[in-house]
Amino acid sequence: GQQLNQSPQSMFIQEGEDVSMNCTSSSIFNTWLWYKQDPGEGPVLLIALYKAGELTSNGRLTAQFGITRKDSFLNISASIPSDVGIYFCAGPEGGSRLTFGEGTQLTVNP
Amino acid sequence: DAGVTQSPTHLIKTRGQQVTLRCSPKSGHDTVSWYQQALGQGPQFIFQYYEEEERQRGNFPDRFSGHQFPNYSSELNVNALLLGDSALYLCASSPGTSGTQFFGPGTRLTVL
Numbered sequence: 001g002q003q004l005n006q007s008p009q010s011m012f013i014q015e016g017e018d019v020s021m022n023c024t025s026s027s028i029f030n031t032w033l034w035y036k037q038d039p040g041e042g043p044v045l046l047i048a049l050y051k052a053g054e055l056t057s058n059g060r061l062t063a064q065f066g067i068t069r070k071d072s073f074l075n076i077s078a079s080i081p082s083d084v085g086i087y088f089c090a091g092p093e094g095g096s097r098l099t100f101g102e103g104t105q106l107t108v109n110p
Numbered sequence: 111d112a113g114v115t116q117s118p119t120h121l122i123k124t125r126g127q128q129v130t131l132r133c134s135p136k137s138g139h140d141t142v143s144w145y146q147q148a149l150g151q152g153p154q155f156i157f158q159y160y161e162e163e164e165r166q167r168g169n170f171p172d173r174f175s176g177h178q179f180p181n182y183s184s185e186l187n188v189n190a191l192l193l194g195d196s197a198l199y200l201c202a203s204s205p206g207t208s209g210t211q212f213f214g215p216g217t218r219l220t221v222l
Contacts, residue, residue: 040198042214088152097166
């Protein structure tokens with residue numbers, strides 16, 4: 001199956017800073033999804049991207065679907081303590097089975 | 111509008127036993143997918159059910175089986191449990207097989 005490479009693996013930032021993380025694939029995806037997962041909980045969908053070049057915002061979060069269809073970026077502006085968690089990128093493979101990246105662990109210091 | 115629900119929340123079993131996990135999809139969704147998430151890793155696709163049939167399957171042995179009911183709810187069964195089956199089991203639902211998937215809170219399975 002396809003593999004998604006997500007970076008960085010972890011980030012330690014100060015409250016108020018902006019955050020940027022990305023996801024790359026060796027193959028083309030037609031949809032990119034970004035999820036956030038808190039400890040012991042299921043992933044929560046943050047942003048869904050359906051079109052190459054698309055830029056979509058959800059509050060302080062902005063994500064972009066790369067024009068090559070092989071990458072996507074997630075930015076968080078003015079981080080706050082509740083942004084702490086693991087962020088996953090995911091894409092549907094073979095129709096609808098989601099392939100996930102390994103996640104970016106975000107820590108925000110107040 | 112209820113989201114995806116799963117039961118039980120936690121489960122402890124011993125090697126060799128069998129387990130059944132349950133999932134109710136989000137209202138309006140007819141497709142259920144199951145994922146296994148080991149500690150520190152991203153979720154891994156197990157299988158997907160639509161119209162009461164298994165439509166896609168990931169790289170999991172036959173010990174993992176499932177079922178979907180007419181009301182779209184689903185069960186995941188795991189037989190002959192191994193220590194390595196300890197994980198968070200996630201259910202996701204979507205409107206159709208290609209729709210965006212929404213996840214439940216998961217069931218934490220511990221095999222001793």
